[in-house]
Structures are given as structure tokens and as C-alpha cells.
Amino acid sequence: MRKLKPTKKIKPKIKISACYMVKNEEINLPRSLKSIKAAVDEIIVVDTGSIDKTVEIAEGFGAKIIKTTWQDDFSTPRNMAIDSASGDWIIFLDADEFFIYPDKVRSAINKLSDNTTIIIPRIDIDEEQQRELNHDWSMRIFKNVEWLRYRGLIHEHLTNIKGGEMPYIFGNNDLTIHHTGYAASKIKNKLQRNLELIEQEEKIHGHKARHDIALADCYMGLGDYEKVIHYVKAALKSSTVELTGRGRLYRNLMNAMRNLNQSDDEVLKVIDEAIKMLPQLPEFYAERAITLCDLNRLDEAYDNFKKSLSIWQNMSSDTYENSYYPRIIDVVYAQLAELERLKGNIKAARLNIAEAIKIAPYNEMYQKLKTQYQKVK
Numbered sequence: 233m234r235k236l237k238p239t240k241k242i243k244p245k246i247k248i249s250a251c252y253m254v255k256n257e258e259i260n261l262p263r264s265l266k267s268i269k270a271a272v273d274e275i276i277v278v279d280t281g282s283i284d285k286t287v288e289i290a291e292g293f294g295a296k297i298i299k300t301t302w303q304d305d306f307s308t309p310r311n312m313a314i315d316s317a318s319g320d321w322i323i324f325l326d327a328d329e330f331f332i333y334p335d336k337v338r339s340a341i342n343k344l345s346d347n348t349t350i351i352i353p354r355i356d357i358d359e360e361q362q363r364e365l366n367h368d369w370s371m372r373i374f375k376n377v378e379w380l381r382y383r384g385l386i387h388e389h390l391t392n393i394k395g396g397e398m399p400y401i402f403g404n405n406d407l408t409i410h411h412t413g414y415a416a417s418k419i420k421n422k423l424q425r426n427l428e429l430i431e432q433e434e435k436i437h438g439h440k441a442r443h444d445i446a447l448a449d450c451y452m453g454l455g456d457y458e459k460v461i462h463y464v465k466a467a468l469k470s471s472t473v474e475l476t477g478r479g480r481l482y483r484n485l486m487n488a489m490r491n492l493n494q495s496d497d498e499v500l501k502v503i504d505e506a507i508k509m510l511p512q513l514p515e516f517y518a519e520r521a522i523t524l525c526d527l528n529r530l531d532e533a534y535d536n537f538k539k540s541l542s543i544w545q546n547m548s549s550d551t552y553e554n555s556y557y558p559r560i561i562d563v564v565y566a567q568l569a570e571l572e573r574l575k576g577n578i579k580a581a582r583l584n585i586a587e588a589i590k591i592a593p594y595n596e597m598y599q600k601l602k603t604q605y606q607k608v609k
Contacts, residue, residue, distance in 0.1 A: 245342075246319075246320045246321055246341070246342060246345055247273045247274075247318065247319040247320045247321070248271060248272045248273055248319045248320070248321045248322075248323060248338065248341065249272060249273065249274050249275075249276060249317035249318060249319030249321070249322050249323070249376065250265075250268045250271075250272040250274070250275045250276070250322075250323045250324075250325065251275075251276045251277075251278075251310070251313035251314060251317055251322055251323070251324045251325075252264075252275070252276070252277045252278065252290075252295075252313065252324075252325060252326070252327060253278045253280065253306070253309040253310050253313060253326075254277060254278070254279055254280070254282065254286055254290070254327050255279065255280045255281055255282050255286070255302065256282045256283060256284050256286060257282070257284075257286050257327035257328070258282075258284040258285040258286050258289055260327040260328040260412065260413075261286055261289050261290065261327045262289055263330050264325055264326075264327050264328070264329060264330040265289070265290070265293045265295075266330070266334070267330035267331040267332075267334045267337075268323060268325065268330075268331060268334065268337065269293060269334075270334060270335065270338075271323075271331075271334060271337035271338040271341075272319070272323065272338075273319060274296065274317070274318060274319060275290070275293055275294060275295035275296065276295065276296050276298065276313045276316050276317050277290040277295040277296070277297050277298070277313075278298045278299075278300060278309040278310070278312050278313045279297060279298070279299050279300070280300055280301065280302040280309055281299075281301060281302050286327075287299075296316065298312055298313065298316060300312060304385060304428075304429055304432060305385045306382070306384070306385060306386055306387075306388040306429075307381075307382035307383055307384055307385065307388040310324065310382040310388060311381050311382055314376065314380075314381065314382075317376055318376075319376055320345075320375065320376060321341055321345065321373065321374070321375055321376060322373070322374055322375075322376050323337075323341075323372060323373050324372055324373075324374075325372060325409065326411070326413065328411060328412045328413035329354070329372075329409045329410065329411045329412075329413075330409060330410055331407070331408070331409050332408050332409065332410055333405075333406050333407075333408065336406035336407075337406070337407065339406075340403060340404065340406040340407050341373060341407075344401055344403060347399060347400070347401040348374065348375050348377070348380075348398065348399045348400065349371055349373070349374040349375070349380070349390065349398060349399065349400040349401075350371075350372075350373040350374065350400070350401055350402075350403045350407065351369045351370065351371050351372075351400055351401070351402050351403065351552075352369065352370060352371075352372050352373060352402075352403040352407040352408065352409060353367065353368075353369060353403070353404075353405060353407065353408040353409070354367075354368050354369065354370045354372075354408070354409050354410075354411050355367055355408065355409070355410050355411065355558075356368070356411045356412075357410050357411065357412050358412075359412050361592075361594075363558070363591060363592065364558035364559075365556070365558060365559045366554060366555065366556045366558065366559060367554065367555045367556075367557070367558060368477075368554035368555070369402065369552055369554065370409075371389075371390050371400065372409065373403070373407070374390060379392055379393055379394045379396075380392065380393075380398070381393050384433065384442075385429045385430075385432055385433040385436075386426050386429035386430050386433060386446065387426070387430070387442070387445075387446045389442070402550070402552050404549065405549060419453055420453065420454070423449075423450050423453040423454055424454070426446065426449075426450050427447070427450040427451075427454070430443055430446055430447060430450065441466075441467065441470040444463045444464070444466040444467035444470065445463075445467045445477060445480075445481065447459070447463045448460050448463040448464045448467060448481065448484050449480070449484065451463065452484045452487065452488065455491075457487075457488035457489075457491045457492050458488075458492070460484050460485070460487075460488035461485060461488050461489065461492075464481050464482075464484050464485040464488070465485070467481055468481055468485075477554055478509060478510060478553070479506070479510055479513055479515065479516075479553055479554050479555065479556065480554055480556070482502065482503075482505070482506035482509075482510075482516070483515070483519075483556055485502055486499055486502055486503060486506075486519060489502065496523050496526050496527050497527075499523055500520065500523050500524075500527075503516055503519050503520045503523060504520070506519075507520065510553060512543070512547075512551050512553065513543070513551070513553055513555055513557070514539075514540040514541070514543040514544040514547065514555070514557045515540065515555060515556055515557040515560060517536045517537075517539045517540035517543065518536070518537060518540035518557065518560055518561075518563070518564050519560075520533075520536045521533040521534070521535075521536035521537040521540065521564075521567065522563070522567065524536060525567060525571075530571060530574065533567070533571065534568070534571045534575075537564055537567060537568045537571070538568070540557070540564060541564060541568075544557055544561070561591060562587075562588045562591040562592040562595070562598070563588075565584045565585065565587040565588035565591070566584070566585060566588040566595075566597070566598055566601065568584045569581045569582075569584035569585040569588065569601060569605070570601070572584060573605065573608075578605060578608045581605050582602070582605045582606070585598055585601050585602050585605060586602070589602060
């Protein structure tokens with residue numbers, strides 16, 4: 233009697249809900265909705281008081297609209313959207329976020345549907361300067377279960393409200409989103425708003441370790457560097473460090489120290505600590521090289537710049553730490569160009585400055601260096 237082969241188990245089709253919390257997003261929302269339309273079964277949009285065409289646009293995509301008033305609380309409208317969702321899974325995007333591989337979203341979620349929450353790659357984009365700023369990871373996809381809800385007036389975070397663990401898995405590049413909300417022209421107003429909401433939350437619930445991280449970010453953008461150092465050091469001492477966010481803490485600390493004209497040797501100690509804690513990230517080798525240039529230790533600087541590029545170019549997709557290397561990679565190439573010039577390697581200098589200009593085409597200093605190198609025989 234012939235032995236029958238076991239039939240392959242087929243996963244049932246999952247239902248996916250896309251959720252949004254929006255206000256006056258007529259510019260950003262269409263691109264985001266286009267990126268999820270084919271992958272989801274329903275769209276829930278909670279509008280907190282738009283006076284532009286946001287609601288009309290959402291309705292054009294077939295969204296269910298829930299109108300509410302803004303109450304200085306980012307979690308409540310998000311939870312309203314979840315409460316109205318009927319899907320097995322929820323994709324929760326901001327209006328200024330969109331998937332770059334829309335046709336791969338559903339299959340990628342289906343492959344990971346045995347899990348509870350999916351942390352996905354996110355790339356911050358400054359559209360005004362047409363360049364990448366940061367690579368990070370964000371919890372944007374999760375099962376629609378009653379115990380997963382948002383908490384926090386600001387920097388709201390998905391939480392197991394029953395108090396247990398919240399299992400997660402990292403998604404692959406198929407689930408990458410672009411985030412466009414942090415152009416230089418917009419950031420100051422957002423930071424001031426965030427600071428006010430953090431202060432409100434502290435009055436209600438008391439100071440928490442996660443507030444240190446958020447406050448360091450706010451004060452960095454607002455230029456209060458003494459407070460940045462205070463809150464970063466408090467966050468680094470805490471046992472509750474934001475998932476994948478240690479690199480940002482070290483970055484804020486280094487930049488605050490530099491803005492306060494603290495010594496290069498003291499900054500170097502912080503950089504070396506960051507490298508020890510996060511050797512898989514390229515930016516701290518670059519930061520070390522920049523500081524070594526200031527100390528006139530040029531051969532060491534050259535080696536560290538090269539190492540940072542090597543790590544970046546070979547960076548594994550399973551490096552689950554936020555990286556701001558894209559923000560400084562043009563500086564790496566420009567500094568390398570100058571070091572190559574000092575070594576007499578004009579051809580290498582030209583190649584490196586060309587790479588810097590590809591990333592930052594409007595940088596006048598890079599253009600001047602290019603002209604200088606072209607004059608050298």
C-alpha cells in the first residue's frame with residue numbers, strides 16, 4: 233500500500249486592518265494610504281479635528297472615519313482606532329509613513345502571523361534635502377487582541393495592559409517604511425509640543441525612565457545641552473533603555489558635550505564607551521575618526537573612517553539597532569577625501585568627494601573641494 237505524503241498545512245487568510253490617527257494631513261495621507269490599500273481589508277481613520285481635506289481623502293480610499301476632539305493625548309485616539317478594527321492584525325501608521333514595497337506587505341505579515349507583534353524597519357527621510365537621516369525600528373504591526381493598547385500622552389508606546397510580556401519579532405526589509413515627518417522646518421514646533429506633553433504626563437503619572445530618553449531628544453533639538461547631558465546620563469543608568477535606542481542616547485550625549493565645548497578627550501571617552509556597547513554600528517567609528525581629526529591623530533582617524541564604511545556596507549539586516557549613520561555619511565566621505573589628499577592620493581580624494589556630493593549635492597564646501605582636487609595634477 234503506497235504511503236500518502238502528508239498534506240502541507242496552509243495558513244488561513246488573515247484579515248488586516250490599517251489604522252491611523254490624523255489631523256490636517258491632506259499632503260501626506262494619500263501616499264500612505266496608497267501604500268497599504270492593496271494589503272489591507274479595512275481602513276480606520278480617527279480624525280482629531282482636521283480643517284483641510286484629510287477626511288475627504290480618507291473617505292475616497294474607503295476608510296471608516298471616527299471623529300474626535302484633540303485632548304493633548306496621543307494614546308486615546310490610537311486606542312479608539314484599535315477598538316473599531318475588526319482585523320486579525322493591525323497596521324498602525326502615521327500619515328507621514330508609507331511602505332516602500334506595498335505589494336509585499338500582506339505576504340510578509342502572513343509569514344510572521346504566528347507571532348504577536350512585528351517590529352519593522354523605518355527610514356527617516358528629509359524630503360527638503362532629499363536624503364536619508366536615520367535607520368531605525370518601530371512597532372507598527374501587531375495582533376488585534378484586547379490586551380495590546382497604547383499608553384502615554386506623548387511618545388505613546390504599545391503595551392501589554394495586563395502586565396505580562398509582549399512577544400515580538402523583527403520583520404524583514406519587505407516591511408520597510410519611509411518616514412518623512414522630520415524636515416528641519418517642522419522639527420522645532422514638534423519638539424516644543426512634545427516637551428509640554430511630557431511635562432503634563434509627568435504631573436499625572438510621575439517621572440518614568442522612558443521620560444529621560446524623550447526629554448533628552450527634546451532638549452537636544454531645542455539647544456539646552458546641559459539638560460541633554462543630565463537626561464541622557466539618567467537614561468543610560470536606568471535598566472529600562474528603549475528597545476534599539478541606545479545609539480541615539482550616545483549621539484545626543486556626544487553632540488551636547490561638543491556644543492558645550494567640552495574637551496575632545498572627554499568626548500572620545502563617551503565614543504569609546506558607545507563602541508564597546510554597540511560595536512555593530514558604524515557611526516561611532518566615524519564619530520571617533522572625526523574627534524581624532526580634531527586631535528590631529530590623522531592616521532588613526534583614517535582607519536576609523538574606513539572601518540565605519542566597511543561596517544555600513546556589510547551591515548547585516550539583522551542588526552536591530554537604530555543607526556543614524558546615513559545622517560553623517562557625507563561627512564565621512566568628505567573627511568576621507570581630505571585625508572587622501574594629505575596622503576597625496578588625489579584620485580582617491582576625487583572619488584570620495586564625489587560620493588559626498590552624491591549625498592549632499594548642495595553643500596558648497598564639498599563643491600569647493602571638488603574644484604580644488606580637479607586643479608591638482
